[in-house]
Amino acid sequence: MPIQIHKTDQLKPPPDQSKLGFGTIFSDHMFNMDYNPDEGWHNPRIEPYAPISMEPSTMVLHYGQAVFEGLKAYRAADSRIQLFRPRDNFKRMNRSCRMLCIPEFDESEALDALKKLISLENKWVPSAPETSLYIRPTIIAMDPFLGVRASFTYRFFIILSPVGAYYPEGFDPVKIWVSQDHVRAVRGGVGEAKTPGNYAASLLAGNKAHEKGYTQVLWLDGVKRKNIEEVGAMNIFFVIDDELITPALSGSILHGITRDSVLALARSWDMKVAERQISIDEVMSAHAAGRLQEIFGCGTAAVISPVGELKYGDQVIEVTDGKVGPLAQKFYQTITDIQYGRTADPMTWIEPVT
Ligand SMILES: *Cc1c(COP(=O)(O)O)cnc(C)c1O
Numbered sequence: 001m002p003i004q005i006h007k008t009d010q011l012k013p014p015p016d017q018s019k020l021g022f023g024t025i026f027s028d029h030m031f032n033m034d035y036n037p038d039e040g041w042h043n044p045r046i047e048p049y050a051p052i053s054m055e056p057s058t059m060v061l062h063y064g065q066a067v068f069e070g071l072k073a074y075r076a077a078d079s080r081i082q083l084f085r086p087r088d089n090f091k092r093m094n095r096s097c098r099m100l101c102i103p104e105f106d107e108s109e110a111l112d113a114l115k116k117l118i119s120l121e122n123k124w125v126p127s128a129p130e131t132s133l134y135i136r137p138t139i140i141a142m143d144p145f146l147g148v149r150a151s152f153t154y155r156f157f158i159i160l161s162p163v164g165a166y167y168p169e170g171f172d173p174v175k176i177w178v179s180q181d182h183v184r185a186v187r188g189g190v191g192e193a194k195t196p197g198n199y200a201a202s203l204l205a206g207n208k209a210h211e212k213g214y215t216q217v218l219w220l221d222g223v224k225r226k227n228i229e230e231v232g233a234m235n236i237f238f239v240i241d242d243e244l245i246t247p248a249l250s251g252s253i254l255h256g257i258t259r260d261s262v263l264a265l266a267r268s269w270d271m272k273v274a275e276r277q278i279s280i281d282e283v284m285s286a287h288a289a290g291r292l293q294e295i296f297g298c299g300t301a302a303v304i305s306p307v308g309e310l311k312y313g314d315q316v317i318e319v320t321d322g323k324v325g326p327l328a329q330k331f332y333q334t335i336t337d338i339q340y341g342r343t344a345d346p347m348t349w350i351e352p353v354t
Contacts, residue, residue: 167302174305216231292317
């Protein structure tokens with residue numbers, strides 16, 4: 001499908017790269033495409049970044065039928081722009097669509113549209129160390145209707161936001177709190193989909209963690225409240241007896257692309273790796289026995305987020321003496337080196353834009 005391009009004549013000044021935060025500044029243009037049952041996905045277009053006009057009855061506002069993705073474009077030293085595994089994001093987005101009864105889109109056309117949008121917005125890809133262009137593809141239900149059913153019409157859009165370093169004060173470990181009262185998702189639900197309701201449902205537990213002085217919630221499974229699932233909106237890894245362990249994709253865990261990248265690297269380094277059930281009790285007793293070496297979260301925003309402290313009920317444990325563990329450091333370095341083109345890309349994860 002040919003993409004129409006309508007350029008704005010009111011270009012915004014580029015942001016101060018030393019002051020970039022997360023998700024507050026948006027580029028000049030966005031990608032839009034619509035769906036209706038007669039035409040399917042149609043009218044793909046790049047146009048000025050602008051509000052979406054909708055009726056107050058629009059279905060997404062009431063029943064949350066929507067999916068989104070999060071990925072980044074990176075500026076390499078020679079000024080090239082590159083994406084990290086973007087095909088996996090669009091593939092996962094279509095998977096989320098199937099779970100939310102949203103019609104699927106053509107993944108290679110979406111990638112093509114994204115590349116065209118980023119090329120047009122070249123100057124919005126920052127070059128300061130550890131900065132990037134955050135990309136947010138989203139699909140929302142657009143019928144003006146209050147009945148509960150799948151919408152007939154949808155809007156697909158992509159917006160771009162230059163973001164600063166995730167660790168402006170250095171690569172620091174976080175403190176995490178195990179929630180025993182709240183769960184993120186259950187098997188049979190939509191925990192494997194990137195859909196807005198999951199994030200709304202996580203806010204209360206997140207606030208409780210913050211009140212207690214913790215950065216993130218460690219989520220246990222929704223049935224037994226014993227097995228570890230995720231941390232915040234990240235997947236989680238443990239290092240016990242030199243083995244790298246992550247919860248198996250049980251049906252309520254997001255299929256993280258960073259998680260998959262960590263696993264692939266670990267296997268390529270001939271590490272001992274396990275995707276299996278791991279309970280909070282196992283982690284606590286491994287710590288008591290001096291066998292727990294590291295815990296870290298992983299996701300696109302942080303890449304790797306080392307855990308320095310964990311609170312479960314009345315027990316508080318210090319992990320890796322509250323410092324960044326060697327494996328967290330090695331995964332962070334290797335993945336960011338690939339993303340910024342500072343090293344070879346043996347897994348062919350990089351998709352060049354320019
Ligand atoms: C997006 C997300 C992740 C991480 O996925 P990446 O593809 O690595 O960014 C993990 N858990 C949840 C709940 C998420 O929404």
